[in-house]
Amino acid sequence: xxxxxxxxxxxxxxxxNDKSIKCEQNLGHDTMYWYKQDSKKFLKIMFSYNNKELIIxxxxxxxxxxxSPDKAHLNLHINSLExxxxxxxxxxxxxxxxxxxxxxxxxxxxxx
Amino acid sequence: xxxxxxxPSTLSVQEGDSAVIKCTYSDSASNYFPWxxxxxxxxxxxxxxxxxxxxxxxxxxxxxxxxxxxxxxSLHITETQxxxxxxxxxxxxxxxxGSRLTFxxxxxxxxxx
Numbered sequence: 001x002x003x004x005x006x007x008x009x010x011x012x013x014x015x016x017n018d019k020s021i022k023c024e025q026n027l028g029h030d031t032m033y034w035y036k037q038d039s040k041k042f043l044k045i046m047f048s049y050n051n052k053e054l055i056i057x058x059x060x061x062x063x064x065x066x067x068s069p070d071k072a073h074l075n076l077h078i079n080s081l082e083x084x085x086x087x088x089x090x091x092x093x094x095x096x097x098x099x100x101x102x103x104x105x106x107x108x109x110x111x112x
Numbered sequence: 113x114x115x116x117x118x119x120p121s122t123l124s125v126q127e128g129d130s131a132v133i134k135c136t137y138s139d140s141a142s143n144y145f146p147w148x149x150x151x152x153x154x155x156x157x158x159x160x161x162x163x164x165x166x167x168x169x170x171x172x173x174x175x176x177x178x179x180x181x182x183x184x185x186s187l188h189i190t191e192t193q194x195x196x197x198x199x200x201x202x203x204x205x206x207x208x209x210g211s212r213l214t215f216x217x218x219x220x221x222x223x224x225x
Contacts, residue, residue: 031211041199043156043215056212093155097210100146100158 003027006091006104010105013081014098014112020077021107023091031055031096034066037088048076056068077081114139116204118216126224131192133219135202136184142204145178145185146213150199159200160187192223 004025026030033056034046034091048056049068061081074091088108092101115138125131137145146161162169162176162185169176173192178185189196199220203213 041150041218043218044199045212045214048212050211094211099144099211100161101156101213103155103157105155 004091004093004102004104005108006089008107009105010108010110012110012112015081015083017081018077018079019081019109021089021091021109023074023076023104025091025093025102025104026071027093027102029093029095029102030071031094032068032071033092033094033101034074034076035090035092035103037090039087043090047074047076063067064103078109081109083111086111114142114204114206114212114214116202116214116216118202118219121217121220122163122222123220124224125192127192127194129192131189131196131221131223133187133200133202133221134184135181135186135204135216137204137214138183139204139206140180140183141206144205144209145176146203146205147174147176148201148215149186150201150218152198156201189221192221194223194225197221197223 006023030048033048046060047066051071052068065077068074088106089104091104094101118135143164148156149159150156173190175188199218202216205213
């Protein structure tokens with residue numbers, strides 16, 4: 001009955017590889033997000049989708065490509081991974097408007 | 113865009129004392145201000161929020177105050193306990209930004225028994 005679930009929880013991969021992270025929410029929310037948390041704990045928005053439509057697209061390398069097949073799912077595909085991509089990636093969801101987010105448990109990505 | 117500054121970056125208190133974390137924001141159109149608690153290795157969790165039509169909100173030992181004129185808001189934790197130790201984030205958002213939450217840089221709170 002997890003509200004926002006992300007897989008995998010841990011991901012260790014070599015530079016140059018391509019990887020995907022999946023996110024699903026069962027809260028009936030219409031908006032989903034990807035945030036990156038670096039080693040200094042700073043939470044920075046990457047993308048947001050509302051009802052499968054991209055509404056926020058921050059300055060992120062185009063190696064990162066989000067995809068939302070429906071409003072309950074938001075995936076993140078990363079091509080040609082680099083050392084600097086190592087971070088914790090959080091998926092979150094909310095209702096559009098001034099509402100708090102529910103975060104997933106995070107995916108710790110380590111690029112070696 | 114919105115810019116949120118948070119102070120202090122680290123805060124150490126004795127059990128039972130109060131803790132105060134302060135944030136300022138830059139965009140006067142922001143109207144929603146949540147606070148998140150993130151324990152080590154866990155996800156950020158919403159602990160309290162306040163909207164721009166309210167000056168203060170309280171929930172048991174935690175309270176948040178908002179001063180729209182000065183564009184700052186604060187988190188107050190009373191009677192702190194060791195389990196309050198965590199990183200706390202403030203955030204701000206506005207409807208016109210697509211529900212984008214801009215986060216402060218976080219405060220590591222340590223409550224010493």
